Amino acid sequence: MLELLDITKVYRGSKRAVDGLTLRLGPGLLGLLGPNGAGKSSLLRIAATVTRPTSGQVRFEGADAVARPGGLRRALGYLPQDFGIYPNLNAREFLGYLAAVKGLSARSARTRIDELLELVNLTHAAKRPLGGYSGGMLRRVGIAQTLLADPRVVIVDEPTAGLDPEERVRFRNLLSDLAADRVVLLSTHIVADVESVAGRIAVVKDGRLRFAGTPDELLRTVDGHVWEAVVPPETEVRFLTTRRIRVPGGIRVRMLATAPPLPGAVAVAPDLEDAYLAAVHR
Ligand SMILES: Nc1ncnc2c1ncn2[C@@H]1O[C@H](COP(=O)(O)OP(=O)(O)OP(=O)(O)O)[C@@H](O)[C@H]1O
Numbered sequence: 001m002l003e004l005l006d007i008t009k010v011y012r013g014s015k016r017a018v019d020g021l022t023l024r025l026g027p028g029l030l031g032l033l034g035p036n037g038a039g040k041s042s043l044l045r046i047a048a049t050v051t052r053p054t055s056g057q058v059r060f061e062g063a064d065a066v067a068r069p070g071g072l073r074r075a076l077g078y079l080p081q082d083f084g085i086y087p088n089l090n091a092r093e094f095l096g097y098l099a100a101v102k103g104l105s106a107r108s109a110r111t112r113i114d115e116l117l118e119l120v121n122l123t124h125a126a127k128r129p130l131g132g133y134s135g136g137m138l139r140r141v142g143i144a145q146t147l148l149a150d151p152r153v154v155i156v157d158e159p160t161a162g163l164d165p166e167e168r169v170r171f172r173n174l175l176s177d178l179a180a181d182r183v184v185l186l187s188t189h190i191v192a193d194v195e196s197v198a199g200r201i202a203v204v205k206d207g208r209l210r211f212a213g214t215p216d217e218l219l220r221t222v223d224g225h226v227w228e229a230v231v232p233p234e235t236e237v238r239f240l241t242t243r244r245i246r247v248p249g250g251i252r253v254r255m256l257a258t259a260p261p262l263p264g265a266v267a268v269a270p271d272l273e274d275a276y277l278a279a280v281h282r
Pocket residue numbers: 011012014016017034035036037038039040041042043081189
């Protein structure tokens with residue numbers, strides 16, 4: 001439905017932010033995971049038709065969305081990382097303004113805005129100016145605006161930044177519901193954000209795709225390669241360490257290695273964090 005084909009983005013005077021990346025998205029949630037600077041935001045801006053790729057194609061329902069972005073834009077709800085607001089407007093006014101820009105009639109906008117404020121748990125604060133909102137509340141306004149026109153494609157860039165743990169869970173559930181019959185593309189550097197909700201995961205680093213597949217397939221890439229051992233605190237571990245926990249008698253380190261990395265190391269079941277770190281550092 002939405003295809004990103006061999007996308008490259010080179011900013012003026014800089015390296016390749018995105019380097020020959022291909023992703024095909026159908027209904028469901030694709031979690032785009034990568035460290036800071038991996039090129040996630042650049043790719044999402046291209047998918048949202050805000051930036052043109054240096055080369056490569058964006059196709060939506062078979063049509064060229066770089067040359068003719070209208071079809072994709074009408075179907076799209078996009079939450080950029082640097083989502084801006086008008087501090088003097090309250091949530092209802094702000095969403096009303098955006099709904100008018102999107103061409104919604106005043107009456108359907110009113111109903112939709114009520115539903116969305118409820119959905120993102122802001123009904124109680126709807127009449128307060130946005131300038132007085134917390135970061136998490138603003139994020140929720142951002143999420144509400146992506147859903148104004150009932151989009152078929154939802155693209156959200158690090159949407160859980162600034163949300164507290166309860167809001168994160170709520171938001172994960174919301175996206176998971178939306179993904180039942182929509183294309184949802186979510187970028188994050190937090191594995192837990194996509195762990196239970198993504199049908200597919202793509203890992204990017206230095207603008208390149210390191211992995212694409214289901215969470216189970218990602219897990220299987222490190223099957224039998226995760227080890228734990230308790231070592232004295234000053235021990236230098238030369239293997240990729242995915243966790244260090246202080247325990248009585250030293251530090252329990254969790255390591256990635258194809259064979260037992262230290263005497264006494266025991267093989268443990270991998271989790272998605274191990275598999276993600278392996279994909280990034282491979
Ligand atoms: N407008 C721009 N002009 C020049 N370089 C840019 C621009 N936007 C991004 N970059 C560079 O491109 C690379 C990828 O950045 P991008 O923001 O796409 O990564 P990211 O994975 O979203 O990282 P983060 O999570 O930190 O936002 C970085 O080296 C960044 O400095």
